[in-house]
Amino acid sequence: MASASPAPPRVSRRRRAAPPPKTRFDRRLAKILTHATDVFYEKGYEGASMRDLSRASGMSLAGMYYYFESKEKLLxxxxxxxxxxxxxxxxxxxxxxxxxxxxxxxxxxxxxxxxxxxxxxxxxxxxxxxxxxxxxxxxxxxxxxxxxxxxxxxxxxxxxxxxxxxxxxxxxxxxxxxxxxxxxxxxxxxxxxxxxxxxxxxxxxxxxxxxxxxxxxxxxxx
Amino acid sequence: MASASPAPPRVSRRRRAAPPPKTRFDRRLAKILTHATDVFYEKGYEGASMRDLSRASGMSLAGMYYYFESKEKLLxxxxxxxxxxxxxxxxxxxxxxxxxxxxxxxxxxxxxxxxxxxxxxxxxxxxxxxxxxxxxxxxxxxxxxxxxxxxxxxxxxxxxxxxxxxxxxxxxxxxxxxxxxxxxxxxxxxxxxxxxxxxxxxxxxxxxxxxxxxxxxxxxxx
DNA sequence: ATGTTTGTCGAACGTTCGTTCTAATGATAG
DNA sequence: CTATCATTAGAACGAACGTTCGACAAACAT
Missing domain, CATH: 1.10.357.10 (Tetracycline Repressor, domain 2)
Incomplete structure (x- = not known):
């Protein structure tokens, strides 16, 4: 049972304005999204593992979760x-x-x-x-x-x-x-x-x- | 590397003619295929587990493997x-x-x-x-x-x-x-x-x- | 320097995956 | 009644899954 809202004190995204202000965070996230798109394209959402996605981004498995909170959110x-x-x-x-x-x-x-x-x-x-x-x-x-x-x-x-x-x-x-x-x-x-x-x-x-x-x-x- | 032919001594399908001769085996298999189709339809191939499929067929997980040798073959x-x-x-x-x-x-x-x-x-x-x-x-x-x-x-x-x-x-x-x-x-x-x-x-x-x-x-x- | 935030990682969590082993059923025939 | 064989299920296999933890380096402000 994933909780929807009660306890997300870990990640603090300091920008939430509509136009993406090109912070380092946003740029890195965009890169990850691009690579993840490639993997989803080839293996499908269910078929692609978080390990596949992290490998494609050249980042550690745990490191991914700094940028988004779940595989679902990534999609x-x-x-x-x-x-x-x-x-x-x-x-x-x-x-x-x-x-x-x-x-x-x-x-x-x-x-x-x-x-x-x-x-x-x-x-x-x-x-x-x-x-x-x-x-x-x-x-x-x-x-x-x-x-x-x-x-x-x-x-x-x-x-x-x-x-x-x-x-x-x-x-x-x-x-x-x-x-x-x-x-x-x-x-x-x-x-x-x-x-x-x-x-x-x-x-x-x-x-x-x-x-x-x-x-x-x-x-x-x- | 799944072997294509070398060692399947387990399952003995006694009928291999083109027209399905309606043996009990074939009838049961057809039922399983129908139920599996329902599950694949709703959860997708990767998203459907063998346990989902067995539940839908009212058969034990291990029992499924008497009728076909892998999830891939089922699809x-x-x-x-x-x-x-x-x-x-x-x-x-x-x-x-x-x-x-x-x-x-x-x-x-x-x-x-x-x-x-x-x-x-x-x-x-x-x-x-x-x-x-x-x-x-x-x-x-x-x-x-x-x-x-x-x-x-x-x-x-x-x-x-x-x-x-x-x-x-x-x-x-x-x-x-x-x-x-x-x-x-x-x-x-x-x-x-x-x-x-x-x-x-x-x-x-x-x-x-x-x-x-x-x-x-x-x-x-x- | 120092303390805080931002970013990254190896290791491990508990769960579920596809598949297989083993043994016990049910039915059928001698 | 017993031998045979098709059919089922309980339990477990190792591997892979999504996610989390705690530690630790840069980066940056003070």
Whole structure:
């Protein structure tokens, strides 16, 4: 039974502001997170031992616990940082675009660019989706829901603009499937870069939903 | 270094024919496989202990080893049976259909029907994709490649029939992504049944690839 | 110098892991 | 009734697990 709050007098993190102030502590922690991501990527969360992780960081097993309090928290930090970053960048990019179709293309491009540039972290985020429980799990789930919501709104805008009608839920989740499945097959030597990949997937998806959901005229299934 | 063949004098399986002859041994093993699938589904392969698995089967820990020689073999048996069955059923269904587009629809329907009817087994197959090593791993990988090949051929036929041009690799893997991602979000209470799901995904995918890959000549399709 | 904080480590904690040994059951056949 | 063999379980194996402890060096302020 791990206690949630009663007795953590050991570690004193002197910085808790939102923007990371680049202290020595933070820099070292970031290094550990990077190396841990590599190990989780290759062996999975359950399959990776704390000894594996410490070896990858060039630090002693006990030394790791100065930077975080449990293996679970380590996974949480990786997932939170990865997910937060991709949402941030998306918001930034969406500012410049107003056309509904283009906004979806921006969404796909942003997702795939980040996915392929940070393939290991994104696999850890996608593959170890439901291992975090309690507060850690709910926090990651909240970011996920937010990200999902953004995509859903983008798609609803397209539907309104073009007068289409189809299930947004299935469309969005199909799109996520297309994009996230990439971690199981993408090889940089064989496959095109993120830009081209995004265009091809966007073409399939956009033409797909546009053609399959013609609303007011004619009698077609929906 | 697990020995592949030298010294297994302990277990004597008196039946080794391809069609399962329903001996008591086979029936009991099948039960164990079913229960093990449930546990793997919920805790993952690494996260599930042999003690969890034995508890789920209502059998003692040691008793399990009478039916299979290792935890790895257990996962192998589950994956092999699941994958073999879905390929079998697909081959059966494809016999009746000749139209290239309809054949792809059959592929999607078969995949989703089996996926949703055997959601747990299919998650274990999809999620624990790269945990099996050595001969077990290569054998499962071979079935996977065969399945992939079938879909690829189906798509190439469509391309030839309709004079389309696009990357079959990306299209096929996008389709697999769409379909396999289902295990992360599908809820029978909320979402439609396999038939409707297959139709919607097939619409998106087929309209997508048909519209996005217009051949050298022609301007106005449909 | 001195004392405090910050960072690191070897060694060990108790627990659980996958697997095996051994012996005892239950059933079946001579 | 007894010999045989499939089937089960109790107890234990050594190894690995996540985590903690106490000691100890740098780093830094006073």
């Amino acid at each position: 949480y930090l990786i997932q939170k940082h990865t997910f937060t970053t991709i949402v941030e960048r998306l918001r930034e990019r969406l500012k410049d675009v107003t056309d509904p179709e283009q906004r979806i293309r921006v969404f796909i491009l942003n997702h795939l660019e980040y996915f392929l540039a940070n393939q290991k972290a994104m696999k850890v985020l996608s593959h170890e989706d439901d291992v975090l429980k309690n507060s850690f799990g709910t926090e990651i789930a909240a970011i996920k829901r937010e990200y999902y919501r953004i995509c859903m709104d983008l798609l609803d805008n397209l539907k309104r603009a073009k007068g289409l009608e189809f299930s947004s839920r299935i469309a969005v989740l199909s799109l996520f499937g297309m994009m996230n499945w990439i971690y199981t097959w993408y090889h940089p030597r064989v496959d095109a870069d993120a830009g081209e990949m995004a265009e091809q997937m966007a073409n399939i998806f956009l033409q797909g939903v546009c053609a399959s959901g013609k609303a007011p005229k004619k009698r077609s299934a929906n | 192998y048996l589950i994956q092999k049976h699941t994958f073999t069955t879905i390929v079998e059923r697909l081959r059966e269904r494809l016999k009746d259909v000749t139209d290239p587009e309809q054949r792809i629809r059959v592929f999607i329907l078969n995949h989703l029907e089996y996926f949703l009817a055997n959601q747990k087994a299919m998650k274990v197959l999809s999620h624990e994709d790269d945990v099996l090593k050595n001969s077990f791993g290569t054998e499962i990988a071979a079935i996977k490649r065969e399945y992939y090949r079938i879909c690829m051929d189906l798509l190439d036929n469509l391309k030839r029939a309709k004079g389309l041009e696009f990357s079959s690799r990306i299209a096929v893997l996008s389709l697999f992504g769409m379909m396999n991602w289902i295990y992360t979000w599908y809820h029978p209470r909320v979402d439609a049944d396999a038939g409707e799901m297959a139709e919607q995904m097939a619409n998106i995918f087929l309209q997508g690839v048909c519209a996005s890959g217009k051949a050298p000549k022609k301007r106005s399709a449909n």
